[in-house]
Amino acid sequence: xxxxxxxxxxxxxxxxxxxxxxxxxxxxxxxxxxxxxxxxxxxxxxxxxxxxxxxxxxxxxxxxxxxxxxxxxxxxxxxxxxxxxxxxxxxxxxxxxxxxxxxxxxxxxxxxxxxxxxxxxxxxxxxxxxxxxxxxxxxxxxxxxxxxxxxxxxxxxxxxxxxxxxxxxxxxxxxxxxxxxxxxxxxxxxxxxxxxxxxxxxxxxxxxxxxxxxxxxxxxxxxxxxxxxxxxxxxxxxxxxxxxxxxxxxxxxxxxxxxxxxxxxxxxxxxxxxxxxxxxxxxxxxxxxxxxxxxxxxxxxxxxxxxxxxxxxxxxxxxxxxxxxxxxxxxxxxxxxx
Amino acid sequence: xxxxxxxxxxxxxxxxxxxxxxxxxxxxxxxxxxxxxxxxxxxxxxxxxxxxxxxxxxxxxxxxxxxxxxxxxxxxxxxxxxxxxxxxxxxxxxxxxxxxxxxxxxxxxxxxxxxxxxxxxxxxxxxxxxxxxxxxxxxxxxxxxxxxxxxxxxxxxxxxxxxxxxxxx
Numbered sequence: 001x002x003x004x005x006x007x008x009x010x011x012x013x014x015x016x017x018x019x020x021x022x023x024x025x026x027x028x029x030x031x032x033x034x035x036x037x038x039x040x041x042x043x044x045x046x047x048x049x050x051x052x053x054x055x056x057x058x059x060x061x062x063x064x065x066x067x068x069x070x071x072x073x074x075x076x077x078x079x080x081x082x083x084x085x086x087x088x089x090x091x092x093x094x095x096x097x098x099x100x101x102x103x104x105x106x107x108x109x110x111x112x113x114x115x116x117x118x119x120x121x122x123x124x125x126x127x128x129x130x131x132x133x134x135x136x137x138x139x140x141x142x143x144x145x146x147x148x149x150x151x152x153x154x155x156x157x158x159x160x161x162x163x164x165x166x167x168x169x170x171x172x173x174x175x176x177x178x179x180x181x182x183x184x185x186x187x188x189x190x191x192x193x194x195x196x197x198x199x200x201x202x203x204x205x206x207x208x209x210x211x212x213x214x215x216x217x218x219x220x221x222x223x224x225x226x227x228x229x230x231x232x233x234x235x236x237x238x239x240x241x242x243x244x245x246x247x248x249x250x251x252x253x254x255x256x257x258x259x260x261x262x263x264x265x266x267x268x269x270x271x272x273x274x275x276x277x278x279x280x281x282x283x284x285x286x287x288x289x290x291x292x293x294x295x296x297x298x299x300x301x302x303x304x305x306x307x308x309x310x311x312x313x314x315x316x317x318x319x320x321x322x323x324x325x326x327x328x329x330x331x332x333x334x335x336x337x338x
Numbered sequence: 339x340x341x342x343x344x345x346x347x348x349x350x351x352x353x354x355x356x357x358x359x360x361x362x363x364x365x366x367x368x369x370x371x372x373x374x375x376x377x378x379x380x381x382x383x384x385x386x387x388x389x390x391x392x393x394x395x396x397x398x399x400x401x402x403x404x405x406x407x408x409x410x411x412x413x414x415x416x417x418x419x420x421x422x423x424x425x426x427x428x429x430x431x432x433x434x435x436x437x438x439x440x441x442x443x444x445x446x447x448x449x450x451x452x453x454x455x456x457x458x459x460x461x462x463x464x465x466x467x468x469x470x471x472x473x474x475x476x477x478x479x480x481x482x483x484x485x486x487x488x489x490x491x492x493x494x495x496x497x498x499x500x501x502x503x504x505x506x507x
Binding site for chain 2: 001003004005006028030031032035036038039048050052076080099100101102103105106235236237332333334335
């Protein structure tokens, strides 16, 4: 790590004003991703603004019947919160599918949203990377790209976004509440993260000096029919090759509502409303699920080493929707995929 | 010291500003003056001579540096000591009481739950956190919730058996 100034913010307003005064500063909360990147010299902030003691650690019901999650709630506390376990079990499941318990104890909800890609070239400062160093080139496109994106990538960047939590938040249509120099605003989770385009150095649509203060869940929690299935190179503590969050509402055997979001395949949680529309009104069976998978994957563009992800995603979508329809969600401790 | 407004762009080659940090480590208050980038792990090992906590990967991938902070297990390599100012830290040196091994330490001996022993302090502190969380009952749950602690010798079956012994007692 190179030298930096350390400052502890006492209020959200102070955090925002300090960040506005120094564009080379970074907020630090759990630190699990940022400090790792600083040790690798990928991130070189001149100042760390410690926001970890701000009063943003509550999980509370909203007057609209949803739940507001403070940005500094640790991932483990959120996964085990009674309101989340009971009403939004796919969120608990997705969080517990990611990282380790030590990391989940440290990592904050806001920091999870701000996670950066684990593309090996992004981490390796000896190689070109448009995300780390704009206009330097992408080493992954012609390099080792087994773990990279198959959807929504560009000629500038084929990195994937690593979060599990946000795949579930996308299926739940969460809203991210932020505060900046010009006040507060809410950002739908679908609009929070960006596709790489020709600006892959921008992971999200936060304005300068904006800080995440909370994540809001709408009332609909899909507690009856949900599943989060994560496929990876080892059974625990690894990033997703492909993950699927599926939530359904059924009337008898007919699908009345469906949300389908993928992780590990794109620069953001990948949601395709055409695939969801293809499920509505259909019988909840394998043929319907396979048709939805075909719609979702029809624009998939694999690279030299990750063509397997297309078929893996197709099968994972069918399996996850089947688990959701049956009311038998994937266990995150017994890894047998039923 | 933390209240003053820093100059926004410190010279990366200038001597670091030292920050006053107080930690309660294994029940004893310790006061330190640390460069801002000092991890909790380095503070414990290099400034307090508590070398039971191990540095494995230094990137949160191996779990060897696991300690309890305010009763919760974390990777001490991925937090700055200054961020933990005022915290209660328990390391493997703080688990035994009055010369008697902690039940987890005894169970690791009973089950031969290590070979080289390098990961063991992290395994034991992580298991102490796991038991306090109360979320693991079955072997599957123990394996999953201990997956942040890597053992390159492959003592996993005995580690799980040792933890099961303590959970069951």
